[in-house]
Amino acid sequence: MTTVDIAAPHSVCDQEVAIPVGAVELAAHLRIPDHPIGIVVFAHGSGSNRHNPRNTFVVEVFAGHRLGMLSIDLLTSAEAIDDAKVFDVGLLGSRLAIARRCLRSSPICRELPVGYFGAGSEAPAALWAAAEPRDNIRAVVVRGARPDLAGARLGNVMAPTLFVLGGLDIRVHTVNRRAAAAMRCExxxxxxxxxxxxxxxxxxxxxxxxxxxxxxxxxxxxxRGPAAGPTQYRDVDESVG
Known part of the structure; x- marks a missing residue:
């Protein structure tokens, strides 16, 4: 594994990287397809990492849409069994923001618009990180779980955000809509x-x-820029493919 070797001048990239965060290094995988239109930082915490087949499927789907992906484990293997870290939204969000900033060291990645993808327990971390004012995040997707745990930072997210829910995930519908209602962005x-x-x-x-x-x-x-605009709340029931 290479430490933050994401500055290689290649338009196509598929490699393991390590991102230093304080005293630890976070394991990640960088996949950049040919002619990318953007890059998504895909956050993983406990219970699911970048090697999970479901997550590698996501990477392949995104590559088919010309989207690069930095798929990052936000906790080390030792930290992943520590509940205090597993549920620390601020810790996970700050690490996600650091990973995004590391992309600026790459000649390819620094020119690409960046989005965040948080699924499950990483959903609030993605929104927490998206609220960082200087990181210029262009889009966010959160899938299930408790995005409302991003708390007051929800109102500072300026990037267009998509909440994706399963049809029978009734218990998370309310908290996701509560989080959406707290946002000022599209x-x-x-x-x-x-x-x-x-x-x-x-x-x-x-x-x-x-x-x-x-x-x-x-x-x-x-x-699309990160400037705030009037709330555009659209609740869409959708079945895809």
């Missing part, structure tokens, strides 16, 4: 037909990957 809540977004329902998770890829492709291709 946002959409999309409910996929089918079951939840857990590993027990791979088809819905696969549809979620395509929905997320289309959102990022649309937003990053447009290079």
């Amino acid at each position: 946002h959409r809540v999309t409910v996929l037909a089918g079951h939840g977004l857990g590993s027990a329902d791979p088809q819905t998770s696969q549809r979620a990957a395509y929905v997320a890829a289309m959102w990022f492709a649309e937003q990053l291709r447009a290079h």
